[in-house]
Structure formats: C-alpha cells, structure tokens
Amino acid sequence: MKSNSNLVNSLKEIVSNGSIDASKIKLLSPEEQELIRELEENHLLNEAISFVESMDEEQNWEEFKERIKIKKKPIVIHWKTVFQYASVFVAMLGLFFVFQNKTTKESKIIIPDDAIQLVLENGDVQILNPNGEKQIIKKDEGVVVSQKENQITYSSDKAITKLVYNEIKIPYGQTFAVTLSDGTKVSMNAGSSLKYPVQFIKGHNREVVLDGEAFFEVTKDKTHPFIVKTRGVDVKVLGTKFNVSSYKEDLDINTVLVEGSVSLSSETNPNQRTLLVPGEKGTWNNVGKDIAVEKVDTRFYTEWMTGELVFRKTAFKDLIIKLERSYNVTIVNNKKELLDKKFNGSFNRNVENIDEVLMALSKIQSFTYKKEGKQITIIN
Numbered sequence: 222m223k224s225n226s227n228l229v230n231s232l233k234e235i236v237s238n239g240s241i242d243a244s245k246i247k248l249l250s251p252e253e254q255e256l257i258r259e260l261e262e263n264h265l266l267n268e269a270i271s272f273v274e275s276m277d278e279e280q281n282w283e284e285f286k287e288r289i290k291i292k293k294k295p296i297v298i299h300w301k302t303v304f305q306y307a308s309v310f311v312a313m314l315g316l317f318f319v320f321q322n323k324t325t326k327e328s329k330i331i332i333p334d335d336a337i338q339l340v341l342e343n344g345d346v347q348i349l350n351p352n353g354e355k356q357i358i359k360k361d362e363g364v365v366v367s368q369k370e371n372q373i374t375y376s377s378d379k380a381i382t383k384l385v386y387n388e389i390k391i392p393y394g395q396t397f398a399v400t401l402s403d404g405t406k407v408s409m410n411a412g413s414s415l416k417y418p419v420q421f422i423k424g425h426n427r428e429v430v431l432d433g434e435a436f437f438e439v440t441k442d443k444t445h446p447f448i449v450k451t452r453g454v455d456v457k458v459l460g461t462k463f464n465v466s467s468y469k470e471d472l473d474i475n476t477v478l479v480e481g482s483v484s485l486s487s488e489t490n491p492n493q494r495t496l497l498v499p500g501e502k503g504t505w506n507n508v509g510k511d512i513a514v515e516k517v518d519t520r521f522y523t524e525w526m527t528g529e530l531v532f533r534k535t536a537f538k539d540l541i542i543k544l545e546r547s548y549n550v551t552i553v554n555n556k557k558e559l560l561d562k563k564f565n566g567s568f569n570r571n572v573e574n575i576d577e578v579l580m581a582l583s584k585i586q587s588f589t590y591k592k593e594g595k596q597i598t599i600i601n
Contacts, residue, residue: 334392335392335393337350337351337389337395338389339388340388341387342386349368349397351370351371352370354367355368356368364381366387371398373389373397373400380422380423381420381422383422384422384425385418385420386416386419387416387417388414388416389414389415391413392549393412393545393549394548395549396409396410396525396526399415401427401429402418403427403440403445405438405440405447407437407438408436410435410525411547412468412546413433413435414432415432416430417429424445426445426448427446429450430451431451432451432469433466434464434465434525435464435465436462436464436523436526437449437458437462437463437464439459442460446458447459451467452467452507453489454486454488455485455486456483456484457484457486458482458484459482461479461481461483462479463480464476464477464523470542471542472508473504473506473507474504475502475503475504475522478498478500478502478519482496482498483497485497487505490510495512497514501517502514502516502517525547528569529569530543530544530567530569530578533565535564535565536562536563536564537554537560538554538561544578548575548578550596552596552598552599553596553597553598553599554599555599555600555601556588556601564582564585564586579597588600
C-alpha cells in the first residue's frame with residue numbers, strides 16, 4: 222500500500238482547516254480531485270473521517286481492499302459508493318489518521334501534579350527535577366538559566382531593554398529556590414508561584430508577583446526598589462530579609478520582617494504606607510482591608526524552609542490546609558466538631574510522614590482516619 226504525498230497534504234488541509242487548498246488540488250489526479258470535491262460539496266468529510274477512524278489499519282485493510290472493486294466509471298454522489306471508488310483516498314486517509322494519532326500522543330506533554338514547572342515567556346513549560354541539573358539558555362535575550370538540584374539561577378551577559386517574564390510554580394509537598402538576575406534569592410514554599418523578569422531593567426523598579434509563600438533575601442539597590450506584589454498588597458524594600466504568605470485560601474496576607482525594613486501598602490489605599498522593623502509582622506485582612514502590626518517570633522514564620530511545621534493555637538481547619546500543602550495530600554474531615562479546636566505542635570516534614578503527624582494529633586483530640594492513596598478521611 223503506497224502513499225501519495227500530494228493527496229496526504231490535501232487531506233491535512235481538509236482536516237485542519239475544513240477547506241481545500243486549490244493549488245494542491247491541481248497536483249492530484251482527476252479522479253482524486255473529483256472525489257475530494259464531491260466529499261466537500263456534499264458535506265461528507267465528517268462521515269469519511271469517522272469511517273476511516275473506525276478501521277483497524279493492520280487487520281481490516283486487506284479485507285477491505287478485497288471487497289473494493291475499482292471501476293472506470295463516473296462517480297456517483299453517495300458516500301457508500303464514493304468509498305467504493307476511493308481505495309487510494311481511503312488508504313491515504315487511514316494512514317494519515319494513524320500517523321496523526323500516534324504523533325499527537327507522542328508529542329502531547331503531560332505535566333504531573335507534583336511537578337515543578339518553569340513557564341517561559343513563549344509559554345513553553347520546563348519540568349524541573351529537584352535533584353537534577355540543567356541549563357536553559359535564551360540566546361536572543363542573552364539570559365542564562367541554570368539549575369542545580371532545588372535551585373535555579375538567572376544570569377545575563379548583556380543588558381536588555383524589554384521586560385521578559387518567567388513564572389515558576391511549586392506543587393504541594395515541595396519547596397524550591399530561585400536566584401534572580403540581581404542576586405536576590407527567593408525560597409518558595411509548597412503550593413506557591415512567582416512571576417518575575419528574567420532580567421531587571423535599569424531605571425525601573427524590581428517587581429515580582431507572588432501567589433503563596435516565599436522568603437526573600439533582597440540584594441540592596443537604592444536606585445531600584447524591590448516590590449513584591451500579592452493579591453491586594455505591595456511590599457516595598459531596598460534590601461532586606463522577610464517572609465510573605467499570601468495563599469488564596471487565606472483571609473490574611475502576612476509579612477514578617479527578619480532584617481532591614483519594609484513598607485506595606487494596599488491597592489485600595491496605595492498612598493498610606495505601614496513601616497515594619499525587624500521582629501514585626503504586618504497583616505492585611507482581606508475583609509477589613511487594613512494593615513495591623515504586631516511583634517512576633519520570626520522563627521515561627523520562617524522555619525518552614527528547613528521543613529518545620531509549627532502550630533501555635535492553630536484551629537484544626539487551618540492546620541488541615543497546611544498539612545495538605547506540606548505533604549501533598551487531600552484531607553476530608555467528617556468530624557465537624559474538630560474544626561475550631563486549637564492545636565499546638567511542631568513537626569518536620571523531612572523526618573515525620575503524614576501518618577505520624579496525624580497519629581500525634583489524634584492523641585490530642587481523639588479521632589480516627591483512613592488513608593487511600595493521597596486522600597485522607599477523618600471518620601470520627
């Protein structure tokens with residue numbers, strides 16, 4: 222069964238565009254040209270495609286070919302008759318679909334739920350193995366991105382004049398770090414994403430967009446303030462160390478300052494700024510739309526970087542959310558009286574697995590649970 226490249230190309234045009242390229246039609250034999258025109262004019266393309274898709278190309282083709290009797294007669298416009306006069310057409314269409322389906326399956330990128338994704342400016346997605354090493358070189362912008370284990374680093378060999386953005390997405394159960402082009406290091410918690418320029422541009426603020434939680438160690442640059450934009454709050458600094466937590470499911474956005482100084486402002490009142498000093502937490506409430514400041518132990522908000530999960534008078538409903546992020550599980554709570562119970566505790570996800578954590582919590586407030594894959598159901 223030999224293929225006809227001109228006919229295949231025309232079929233590709235039919236499948237992809239729903240119309241025929243007239244210039245390619247001229248390259249076909251008169252019989253093939255007539256056949257394709259009849260199929261299109263009589264709206265039989267879908268039937269033809271469905272018919273050939275239903276064929277088993279390996280097993281049924283020989284049987285099908287035996288039943289076909291090629292006759293040198295004018296073509297009658299009826300789809301069953303059309304196929305009797307179209308052995309070459311059907312063969313090519315069948316081969317095209319076998320090839321198309323195989324290629325589609327091979328080229329389709331399936332991104333696992335637990336994959337660390339680096340989304341490039343053009344939409345391409347790079348999957349990062351936290352234990353691997355690789356380089357992504359953007360020659361046109363002169364930007365080099367290199368990965369070593371659980372960190373990627375940006376560097377440039379020439380200045381660019383246009384902002385080009387990348388976005389990194391961290392799944393539940395993992396943490397990762399990004400060193401930006403100015404040397405600023407961002408440690409990212411599970412279930413977070415950060416959008417940032419591959420290179421900051423002279424004369425412009427250094428702006429990034431955070432969804433989730435991250436710890437920033439910002440390189441000092443007095444002429445280019447560093448701004449973290451979250452949902453409703455901007456955190457502006459020159460050079461400092463601070464933690465920002467801004468998960469969508471949380472009512473509050475928390476900024477905890479470890480070193481240096483930061484100013485907070487909301488989108489609703491950008492001219493009103495709240496200054497923090499080391500050891501303070503600024504909380505913006507999504508309901509009240511205001512910023513409250515209090516003294517805190519900063520370790521409570523930064524120990525997640527070493528795998529620590531610290532709970533202090535934490536309601537069970539909030540504790541569940543943190544466990545889901547840290548261990549990449551889904552927890553269904555059927556014991557509603559637990560929701561507002563307060564828990565104190567400290568665990569390390571690098572040492573204790575989710576079963577050990579739940580067993581410890583169940584001794585504080587009695588409950589039982591069952592685990593099926595990544596889903597945990599609290600029964601009673």
